[in-house]
Amino acid sequence: MLAYVARRLLLAVPTLLAVMTLVFVLVRIVPGDPAQTILGDQASQEALMAMRERLGLNRPLWEQYIDFLRDALSGDWGNSMVTGHPILQEILNVLPYTIDLTVASLIIGALFGIPLGVWSALHRNRLVDYVTRVGSLLGLSFPAFVSAILLLLVFSIELNWFPVISAGDRSSVGEVLENLALPAINLGLIMTAYITRVTRSSMLNVLGEDYIRTAHAKGLPNRAVIWIHALRNALIPVVTVVGLYLGILIGNSVLTEIVFNRPGLGKLIVGALSQRDYTMLQGLMVIYTFIIIIVNLLTDLTYGLIDPRVKYS
Template sequence: MKSVLIHYGRLVGSSLLLLLVVITILFLLLELAPGDPLRALLGDAPASEAFRARMSAEFGLNDPIWQRYLTYVGNVLTGNLGESIVNRMPVTDLILSRLANTLILAVTTMAISTPLCFLFGAIAARTRRRWLDGFISGGSVALFSIPNFWLGLMLITFFAVNLGWLPATGSNAYGEPGIALEYMILPVLCMIANDFAFRTRVMRSSTIEALSQDYIDTARSKGLSSDQVLWRHGLPNAMLPMVTMIGLGVGTLLAGSVLIERVFGWPGMGLLMVDAINNKDNMVVLGVAIVMTVTILIANILTDITYGLVDPRLRARFSRPVRSSA
C-alpha cells in the first residue's frame, strides 16, 4: 500500500510540474507574439490615448511581463482564469459554456471507435497475411494518413452540399438550444476516422504479439480451437496496451477537436480557442489550453490506475512490501 501511495504521489507531483511548465511556455509565447490585444477590443474604431491607457491599466498590460506572469499563476491557483478582453466575461464562464459540447464529441467518438478498433484489430490479427488483414491494415493506414480537416471538408462537400442529407455546420438549427443528432454525425465521423485507424493498427500488433506467447501454445495443446484461443486467451492480454492507448487518445481527440470544430463550426472549446487566437485574446487561449492540459493529465492518471488494476504484474509489484535499505 505504501508503494502504491508513493507511486501515485510522484505521478500527481510530476503532473502538476508539467502543468506549470505548460502555463509558463504558453504565457511567454503569447506575450512575445506580435499584435496589440487592445486592437482586438477596439478594432478600427478611433480611441483616445486616455481611453487606451485606462484599458491597459484595467487589464494589467502596463505591468512588467514577470509581474503579469506571477499574478496569472496566482490567480490560476485560486481557480481564476482571468477575463476575456474581447467578451468582457470571465474566462471560466466562457469555457464552461463550451466544455460540454467538446466533451460530447470526444466521448461519442471514443465510445464508437474503441469497440470497433478492438474488433477489427483482432480480425486483422486472426487473418494475418490474408486478404482481409490486408484490407483492414491498408484501410487503417489510408485513414490515418488523411488530414482530418481535409476529410471534414470532403464530408461537408459530399453529404451536405451535393446530397443535402446532413447540415454542414453548427450544433442545432439557428435559435434552437441544445445539440441535434444530425449535426453531430459529420464531425463525429471525421474524428472517428483518425482515432479508429491508429488504434486498430495498435490492436492488431498487440494481438499478434499475444498470440505468439508460450501460453497460447499451451492452450492450443489442450484442444482449444483457434477462435477460442483468440477470444479467451489472446485478446485479454492484447487489450493491456490498449488501456494506455485509450488514455493517450483523450489528448489526441482534444487536440484534433480544435481543427474539427473550426471546420464544422461546432461551438466547443476548440472553436473558442481558434477565435481567441485570431483576436489575440490571450486569457482565453491560456484558459482553454489549461483546461485541455488538466483533462489530459487526469486521463493519464486514471489510465495508470486502470492499468495497475488490470495488469496482474503491476498488482504483484505494488503488493510487495517496501524493503528497508538498512
C-alpha cells in the same frame, strides 16, 4: 487505488503551476502592448494609460504574478480580449461538446477497431488482412475535413438523416446524439483506423507468445484462446497508443468542428490564435494541460484494469 488517484491529482498541482507560470511569462515577453491590442491603433495615450492601469500592467512583475495565480485559483481567468466574456465561462460552454465528441469517437474506434484488428491479425497475409490494412491506412491518411464533407454530402444533404449544422442546443439527449452523430463518425473513423492497426500488430505479437501455445495445449477452443488469453494482453499497447492519441485528438478535432459548425475546444483555440486573444489562449493552455493530466491518469488506471502486474504505488 483511491490513494493513488489522490496522489496523482496532487502531483498535477506542480505541473499546472509550472504551466501557468510559463503562460504568464510567455504573455509578458510576447512583443506588443496588450493595452494597444485591446484598444486598437487609434487609441489615445490617456486611454492606453488607463487600460494599463486597469490591467495592472504598470505594477511590479511579481505582484502581477501573485495576482494572476490568485485570480486563476479563484476562478477569475479574466475576460476575452475579443468578446469581453469571462474566459472560464467560454471554455466551460464548449467543453461538453469536446468531451462528447472525444468520448463518442473513442467508443466508435474501440467498438470497430479492436474486432477489426483481431480479425486482421487472425487472417494475416490473407485478403481480409490486406483489405483491413489498406482501409485503415486510408482512414489515417484521409484528411478529416474531406471525410467530414463527404459525410455531410451523403448523410445530411442527400439522405437528410442528420443536421448540416451540428451546433444545436443540448436540451435533450436525442438532440445531443443527433448533432453528435456525424462529427463522431468522422473522428471515429480515424480512431478506428488507428486502433485497428495497433490492435493488429499487438495481437500478432501476442499470438506468438508461449502462453498462447499453452492455451492451445490445454485444448481450449479457438475463441477462448483469442478472446480470453490473447486479446487482454494485446490491449496493453492499444491503451498506451489511444491514451497518447486522445490528447492530440482534443486539440486536433478543430477541422471536424469547423466543417460541422460545432462548438469545441479546437475551434476556440484556432479562433483565439487568429484573433490574438492572448488571455483566452492563456486559459486554453491551462485547461488543455489539465485535460492531458486527466487523460494520462485515466490511461494509467486502465492499465491496472487490464494488467495485474501494474501496481498503484
